[in-house]
Structures are given as C-alpha cells and as structure tokens.
Amino acid sequence: EITKEQRALIKAILDAYNRHQIPQDVTKKLLQEQYSAEENFLLLTEVATSQVQVLVEFTKNIPGFLSLDREDQIALLKGSAVEAMFLRSAQVLSEKKPSGYTEVLEERIRKSGMSEEFMTPMFNFYKSIGELHMTQEEQALLTTITILTPDRPYVKSHEAVERLQETMLDVLRKLCVLQHPQEPQYFARLLGRLTELRTLHHYHVEMLTSWKTNDHKFTPLLCEIWDVQ
Numbered sequence: 038e039i040t041k042e043q044r045a046l047i048k049a050i051l052d053a054y055n056r057h058q059i060p061q062d063v064t065k066k067l068l069q070e071q072y073s074a075e076e077n078f079l080l081l082t083e084v085a086t087s088q089v090q091v092l093v094e095f096t097k098n099i100p101g102f103l104s105l106d107r108e109d110q111i112a113l114l115k116g117s118a119v120e121a122m123f124l125r126s127a128q129v130l131s132e133k134k135p136s137g138y139t140e141v142l143e144e145r146i147r148k149s150g151m152s153e154e155f156m157t158p159m160f161n162f163y164k165s166i167g168e169l170h171m172t173q174e175e176q177a178l179l180t181t182i183t184i185l186t187p188d189r190p191y192v193k194s195h196e197a198v199e200r201l202q203e204t205m206l207d208v209l210r211k212l213c214v215l216q217h218p219q220e221p222q223y224f225a226r227l228l229g230r231l232t233e234l235r236t237l238h239h240y241h242v243e244m245l246t247s248w249k250t251n252d253h254k255f256t257p258l259l260c261e262i263w264d265v266q
C-alpha cells in the first residue's frame with residue numbers, strides 16, 4: 038500500500054543518506070592516532086564536525102526542506118544535530134567492521150573525558166538501537182523525522198514542519214509493516230527511540246558544559262550549532 042510517490046520519497050532520502058558520508062581520511066585517523074583522553078577528544082571533535090557538515094548536506098536533500106522558511110531551516114538543524122549524531126553514531130557502532138573501527142570508536146568515546154554519569158544512558162541507547170537491526174531506509178527516515186521535529190526552539194512555521202514530518206512518519210509506518218511483518222510493534226519501538234534521543238539531548242548540554250569547564254576546545258562549526266563559547 039506504499040504509493041508511487043512514497044516510493045520515490047524513500048529512494049530520494051536513501052540516496053541522500055548514502056551519498057553523504059564522513060570522508061575516509063577522517064575515520065582512518067580515528068584508527069591510527071594514539072589513545073589519550075586529549076587525543077580522543079580531539080578526534081571525536083573532528084569526526085563530529087565532519088558529521089555536522091554531512092548532516093547539513095543530507096538535510097538539504099530532504100524533499101520539501103528547502104521550501105521551508107530559511108530561519109526555520111537553521112533552527113531545525115541546530116535543534117536536531119545532537120540527536121542526528123546520536124542516531125548516526127549508534128548505527129555505526131552497531132555495525133561490526135572488520136577494521137575493528139567500531140571498537141576503536143567506542144573506546145575513544147568512553148575515554149574522551151566525559152563524566153561517567155552520561156556513559157550509561159548513552160551506551161544503553163547504543164545497545165537499544167543495535168537490537169532494532171534497522172534497515173538503511175529506516176535509519177534514513179528516522180534521521181529525517183528527527184530533523185523535521187516541529188517543536189524545536191525558534192521554529193516559526195510549526196505547521197509547515199509538522200506537515201513534512203507527518204509525511205515521513207506515514208512512509209516509515211508503512212515501511213515498518215512491510216519490512217517487519219512479524220513485529221507489529223516495531224514502528225512504535227522506533228518512535229520510542231526518538232523519545233530517548235530527547236533525553237540524551239538534555240544530557241548532552243551538561244556534557245558540553247563539563248568539557249568546557251575542563252577547558253576543552255570545540256571547532257567554530259560545533260560552537261555555532263551547539264551555542265557554546
């Protein structure tokens with residue numbers, strides 16, 4: 038019962054999701070450099086900055102996004118960047134790579150100088166995403182839905198964003214029924230992850246403050262998107 042238009046929408050979003058990836062030289066560095074809290078923090082900052090750039094390009098390819106009010110486009114990106122990065126890093130960490138990349142990334146996150154209290158909820162989230170075994174389409178659509186969340190700070194045309202998000206939610210719901218026929222609750226479980234993302238988003242604000250107080254530097258792009266400094 039997925040319409041032709043909805044198939045085209047899934048294809049457009051999946052192509053954009055696969056087309057924009059972090060450059061190899063950035064991820065390769067993560068495998069080569071030394072281990073130390075300082076080095077880990079620097080590498081994660083580099084990867085996060087690169088991921089934000091990837092996210093901006095992906096978002097521009099979401100059908101309908103560029104016809105939103107320009108200031109709302111910025112508000113949606115700023116409001117969703119952390120959540121989209123939790124989603125993306127969760128998906129990367131749940132794919133075992135032969136290069137041992139996943140383990141290295143996890144190790145560097147665990148040893149990047151963030152306070153222990155954020156580790157448990159963060160790694161519980163990573164585990165819960167891994168257990169879902171999302172398809173590429175589901176990952177791309179869930180990221181799109183996170184970006185098109187109408188109630189971010191400073192969004193003016195709430196309805197316009199809501200209409201776009203509802204279009205994506207409808208497609209994801211149908212896709213879940215098709216791709217997980219044995220799990221009628223699967224769509225609801227995916228939406229439950231969005232709620233968990235909001236909680237992590239709140240933790241993240243404190244994470245940044247704890248890093249800031251230990252005089253950790255972020256890049257201009259991260260300062261801009263996260264309103265730090």
Ligand SMILES: CC(C)c1onc(-c2c(Cl)cccc2Cl)c1COc1ccc(-c2ccc3c(C(=O)O)c[nH]c3c2)cc1
Pocket residue numbers: 058059064078081082084085088119122123125126129142146149255259
């Ligand atoms: C500024 C730094 C210290 C920071 O602050 N909070 C967080 C942070 C943390 Cl520590 C956890 C979750 C979210 C955030 Cl923002 C971070 C690090 O954030 C990231 C962001 C994104 C990746 C990430 C994405 C994609 C890929 C990928 C692929 O696509 O092929 C291959 N390797 C990837 C790595 C990792 C870490």
